[in-house]
Amino acid sequence: MGLFSRKKNTDAADAAPKKEKGSWKRPANTAFKQQRLKAWQPILTPKTVLPTLFIIGILFAPIGGLLVWGSSLATEITVNYTDCDTLTPAANVQDARNNLVDVPHFNYRLRSSESGKQPSQNPQYAFIQNNDNPDITARSQCVVQFDVPYDLDASILFYYKLTNFFQNHRRYVQSYDSDQLKGQNRSIHDLQNGNCKPVATTNDRAIYPCGLIANSLFNDTFSNLTLLNPSAGSPSTYDFTANGIAWNGERKKY
Ligand SMILES: *[C@@H]1O[C@H](CO)[C@@H](O)[C@H](O)[C@H]1NC(C)=O
Numbered sequence: 001m002g003l004f005s006r007k008k009n010t011d012a013a014d015a016a017p018k019k020e021k022g023s024w025k026r027p028a029n030t031a032f033k034q035q036r037l038k039a040w041q042p043i044l045t046p047k048t049v050l051p052t053l054f055i056i057g058i059l060f061a062p063i064g065g066l067l068v069w070g071s072s073l074a075t076e077i078t079v080n081y082t083d084c085d086t087l088t089p090a091a092n093v094q095d096a097r098n099n100l101v102d103v104p105h106f107n108y109r110l111r112s113s114e115s116g117k118q119p120s121q122n123p124q125y126a127f128i129q130n131n132d133n134p135d136i137t138a139r140s141q142c143v144v145q146f147d148v149p150y151d152l153d154a155s156i157l158f159y160y161k162l163t164n165f166f167q168n169h170r171r172y173v174q175s176y177d178s179d180q181l182k183g184q185n186r187s188i189h190d191l192q193n194g195n196c197k198p199v200a201t202t203n204d205r206a207i208y209p210c211g212l213i214a215n216s217l218f219n220d221t222f223s224n225l226t227l228l229n230p231s232a233g234s235p236s237t238y239d240f241t242a243n244g245i246a247w248n249g250e251r252k253k254y
């Protein structure tokens with residue numbers, strides 16, 4: 001130990017004059033360059049950690065409680081009509097209403113104050129195929145009938161849900177041909193070796209526009225809901241509006 005420290009001393013003494021010569025190499029005597037910056041090195045002991053943990057817990061518990069309470073005020077009715085087009089088609093709405101069958105997958109999540117209630121009947125659906133309809137978008141229709149077990153408060157929102165649809169998938173996002181979209185003549189060979197695979201060509205012809213994005217557009221349309229058993233009068237329609245359903249910033253993009 002003694003030897004070691006003596007040696008160090010002599011080294012330092014030797015080095016000092018040398019450094020004077022090449023003093024342009026010496027880092028400036030600042031806290032940063034000499035690694036003397038102040039640093040906070042917390043010592044984690046049970047005495048400091050436990051109170052911090054409990055204080056943070058007490059602060060956030062009410063926020064969690066509010067979120068649980070808020071979500072218990074919402075009513076959610078989910079109807080899965082995926083298999084609707086495999087049903088025996090009916091010719092018109094009247095025919096369809098007489099041949100409703102139970103929907104295999106559905107879910108009622110009632111608000112907590114009404115949790116004792118039950119839908120009087122499970123959702124039912126029927127398929128209508130009318131190839132003579134001049135409105136091409138209305139040739140295949142699915143009629144869904146479901147019970148609303150109690151009056152719902154505004155606002156009532158209508159969502160659609162797609163399962164196993166990964167819009168952010170790396171290959172999905174790239175699946176278009178920008179040159180083709182600009183109107184350039186892209187050969188079948190170009191498309192087959194481009195990003196559009198696997199929806200680039202069909203029967204040796206180019207697909208316009210090619211790619212998954214253009215060819216997996218969700219194009220179902222939904223009608224307004226009709227109340228079938230009003231307390232008075234004829235069936236009435238619940239009109240949905242498309243106003244005010246998107247943030248301003250999002251809307252300006254399109
Ligand atoms: C809807 O039904 C289809 C077919 O029965 C099923 O594959 C799909 O997973 C269901 N979707 C949900 C969200 O349950």
Ligand SMILES: *[C@@H]1O[C@H](CO)[C@@H](O)[C@H](O)[C@H]1NC(C)=O
Binds near residue numbers: 136217
């Ligand atoms: C929606 O897309 C499907 C699949 O591409 C197509 O068969 C159908 O005709 C389209 N429906 C409408 C209303 O455009």
Ligand SMILES: *[C@@H]1O[C@H](CO)[C@@H](O)[C@H](O)[C@H]1NC(C)=O
Binds near residue numbers: 185186187188
């Ligand atoms: C596009 O290119 C193909 C051959 O790659 C050609 O047969 C076709 O006539 C071209 N179309 C136009 C509009 O130039």
Ligand SMILES: *[C@@H]1O[C@H](CO)[C@@H](O)[C@H](O)[C@H]1NC(C)=O
Binds near residue numbers: 222
């Ligand atoms: C639903 O009702 C609204 C408001 O009356 C109307 O603008 C909209 O076109 C209706 N939607 C359908 C699909 O009929």
